Amino acid sequence: MHTFDRIAVSFESREVFVDGELQRISMRALDILELLIEADGGLVTKDQIMRAVWPTTFVVDNNIQVHISALRKLLGGKDGWIKTDPGRGYRLARPRPESVSDTTAPSALASYRTKPLTNAMLVGRDRAVEEILEMVEADPIVTIVGAGGIGKTSVAREVARQYATGLGAQVCVVDLSTEARGATVAQAIAETLGLHRRQDESGLASRLNELSGRYAVLVLDGCDHVIAEAAAVCEALCAEQANVRLIVTAREPLRIAGERVYRLQPLSLPGPEAGEDEILASPAVQLFLRQCGNLGAIACADHASLLCLSSLCRQLDGLPLAIELAAQWAAAIGVDDLLAALDTLILALSNRLRSVPARHETLRASIDWSYGLLTEFERVVLRRLAIMDGAFDLKSACEVISCEEFDATMILGGIVNLVSKSLVVADKGDGASRYYRLTKVTRTFAKEKLDATDEFAWLRHRLEACSFDDRGTHEASMDRPASGVRHPFQYRRQSRMRIARRQIVRRADLSVV
Structure with missing residues (x-):
């Protein structure tokens, strides 16, 4: 144990008190502190720090400065234990008693009108938070991308909280999803900062630097409907080289220089054959059980109920919002009955909590928020993809839903856009291949949109005209494999296509009666 006045450091447990x-405090800051202590007052150069802390990664001096700032705050401030040898490195030296700064002095950012960031106690997100933290440490802007209700806001706030803790950085959270469409992103940021006069992007960068004195973390949450303007503001802030880390949440990337994109995945799910221990260890199931426990309900009283819960979480594709809403309903009607009625209820599952964003009141509202931001062509592609039951490849999708107006090349571009906007899921197949699918929530919503058109008859004839081999591709375009052995994934996919055809034919026949 090493002590510095009021500070105690244990490298065995990797803890600071x-x-x-x-x-x-970040693990890299601890690594740097260990180097300084081992040097016993000697100089530790920047090159030594880079080789020890980032042995396989190229980083710039700014990365070191971020962690040094955190250590300074803990060890007495700018006149405390850590001394800088300009242009060379750092050393530890006992400060003069009269020069030790008051590390508890209030920051100039205390006037920021931001929501307090408390420990979110996220379920199944430790790895995501850790990976995003590494990105934030290395790059000025990180965009967390994912489907609506996947937990982007919660993860972004937790990353910002952990990054700011011990760094002397202040956090400003700007909820752009609630801003009127007439307001600008710059105005929203200025309002959150308590700046009443209009500020342009460069003015905001200067203001953030002036107020923070060290580093600030700016979280731009829910940028979907102002994505182009948010991209311009972020690019301008980065160009100013402000001491600001930008964490953005959206359903698609900003697509600007210097942006690092982290695509947030659904919660891990138990497999169909999972035993009780595996089911209970699944983050998706744990979130469901925690939500039920918060409501004073017992979700699973026996093994059969636990199996139903496992199936329910899989049908909800591990989407946190869907799982939380389902838990609220299950607390009232039980897991078994909810699972039985899920096909009918899934879009109507409503949030029973007060003061939730409008886009999170129901699963329908969450998907409708994304749907409303699509182009008309992208909406056509999405609703037609609802005909694909289960996983599909690009060639199959283009073959089925293309037409004279929208040829295969256009359809391909539309699917790519929907993947980017988190409405189509891209899964890895065998080798370098990829397969695509809609989540149950998205497909149910898209089927409703398809039902409201006259495209079913056309799609029926299109499907009947298409013939697919074991790999789900048009049999005229590729030779069948020499081996008659089918990959299980390919077999399931072909079966789903046949089921989809039968459903369309049956439905079309009924519509004639």
């Missing part, structure tokens, strides 16, 4: 209270 101030006045006996555990402090959050």
Whole structure:
């Protein structure tokens, strides 16, 4: 154990204490502190730090400065234990008693009108938070991308909280999803910062630097309907080289220089054959059970109910919002009955919590938020993809849903856009191949849109005209494999296509009666 006045550091447990209270600090900051302590007052150069802390990654001096700032805050401030040898590196040296700064002095950013960031106690997101933190440490802007209700906001706030803790950085959270469409992103940021006069992007960068004095973390949450303007603001802030880390949440990337994109995945699910221990260890199931427990309900009283819960979470594709809403309903009607009625209820599952964003009140509202931001062509592609039951490849999709007006090349571009906007899921297949699918929530919504058109008859004839081999591709375009052995995934896919055809034919026949 190493002590510095009120600070105690244990490298065995990788923990730092101030006045006996555990402090959050990044692992890389701890690595740098260990180098400084081992040097016993000697100089530790920047090259030494880079080789020891980032042995396989190229980083710039700014990465070191971020962690040094965190250590300075803990060890007495700018006149404390850490001394800088300009242009060379850093060393530890006991400060003069009269020069030790008051690390508890209020920051100039205390006037920021931001929501307090508390420990979110996220379920199944430790790895995601850790990976995004590494991106934030290395790059000025990170965009967390994912489908509506996947938990982008919660993860972004937790990343910002952990990054800011111990760094001396302040956090400003700007909820752009609630801004009127007439307001600008720059105005929304200025309002959140308490700046009443209009600020352009460069003015905001200067203001953030002026107020923070060290580093600030700016979270732009829900950028979907202002994505182009948010991209311009972020690009301008980065160009100003402000001491600002930008964490953005959206359903698609900003697509600007310097952006790092993290695509947030659904919660891990138990497999169909999973035993009780595996089911209970699944983050999706844990979230469901925690939500039920918060409502004072017992979700699974026996093994059969646990199996139903496992199936329910799989049908909800591990989507956190869907799981939380389902848990609220299951607390009232039970898991078994909810699972039995899921096909009918899935879009109507409503949020029973007060003060939730409008786009999270129901699963329908969540998908409708994304749907409303699509172009008319993208809407056509999405609703037609509802005909594909289960996984599909690009060639199959283009073969089925293309037409004279929208040829295969256009359809391909539309699918790519829908993947980028988190409405179509891209899964890895065998080798370098990829397969695509709609989640149950998205497909149910898209089928409703398809029902409201006159395209079913056309799609029926299109499907009847298409013939697919074991790989789900048009049999005229590729030779059949020499081996008659089918990959299980290919077999399931062909079966789903046949089922989809029968459903369309049956439905079309009924519509004639």
